Amino acid sequence: MLAKEWLKKAYEVMNAIENTQMEAIQKAAKVMADTIEAGRWVHTFGCGHATLPIEEMYPRIGGFVGFHPIIELPLSFFTHIVGDMGVHQFVFLERVEGYGDQIMKGYNFDSRDCMWIFSHSGVNAVNIDVALKAKEKGMKLIVFGAQKAAEGRTTKHSCGKTMFELADIVVDSCAPGEDAAVPLKNHPDKIGPVSTIAFVTAVWMTITTVAEILADRGVKLYIHPSHNVGDPGAHDRLDEALKEYKKRIVGV
Template sequence: MLATQWLNNVRSIMTSIEETQMENIRKAAAVMADSIGSGRWVHTFGCGHATLPIEEMYPRIGGFVGFHPMVELPLTFFTNITGQMGVHQFIFLERVEGYGVEIMKGYNFDQRDTMWLFSHSGINNVNIDIALESKKRGMKVVVFGSAAEAKGKQTRHSSKKTIFEIADIVVDTCAPIEDASVPVKNHIDKIGPVSTMAFVTCVWMTVTTVAEILADRGVPLFIHPSHNAPGAGDSKVRLDAALDEYKRRINGV
């Protein structure tokens, strides 16, 4: 069955992540814990489906304050498919050099911050712009993507570098560069992409490690509680406290 082929492919990737990426995940988590523990941010950015791990991370139940999603609408909202903000425009925009420089102008950054970037192939210009601009501002740059599979791919950026070559820390998602993983009879193209599952797996392995480091340091976490489960108690109070802390940090207080 194709369903079990896809499931086995995902399981294999998760196993590879566990077997090969734990040291890099710990390194990334330590840098992020330093940023959050100092009252600053881990900024998160990606394009297309690489925004899904960002939206999965924060805000959501079980996430905590310290991760700042930078989601640029034209680079993520292409569910119209055609017409306004469609797939053609998205593919064009993520390859426009300089767009990332303009995106960075809309935010406030600090040398204590971390920039966490998601890029499956590592070759598109907007992500590379963001990485280079982050380095200029003194931030650590952490990149998650298909690093080993992307080796040898030609960057589209004038810097001549892929995003993996710019990063301070790289976590390899272990996903195939083709992404789609299941062959279909009588068709050239495969189905069943796996990069999102790989990204999300790496995200929660990293975020839980960040939480562990901060808790060991005695740093309180502002966690988004479950507000639907029985016995949630004063979950609204805890949610309000988390959102108040987010507002305080975003306002630079």
């Protein structure tokens, strides 16, 4: 059954992350914890399906204040598929050098912030624009993507470097370069991508580590609670978390 074949591939990716990336995850979590403890932001960015791990962080039950999503609508909302904001436009835009510079103009940054970028291939121009601007502003750059699988690929940016070469810390998603993992008879292309499950796995391994570090330091976390299970205090804690987010977002 191809269902079990996909599940096997997903397990392999998650096991590979556990077996090879724990040290890198710990390093990334330490940088993020320092940023959040300072009252600053872990900015997060990705394009296409690499926005899904960003949406998974916050606002999300079990997530907490400190992660600031930067998601550009034309680089994420392509569910029309054809017509306006379709796949053709998205594929073009993610390769346009200079677009990321314009995105970064919409926010204020601090050298105590860090930038967390998700990029499966590590070669597209808009992600590299954002990465270069983040480093220019003194931020630590953390990149999650298929680093090993991307070896030998050529950057699409004039800087001559890939995301993985620019990063201060890389966590390898351990996904295959082509992303899709399951062969299908009578077809040249595989089905069943695994990059999203890889990214989300690595995200929660990282964020739980950030939480552990901050809790050990005695830092209060503003956690987004589950407010549908009958806990009478949940709505108050949700209001408190959103109030803290609002306070921190001023000036961003």
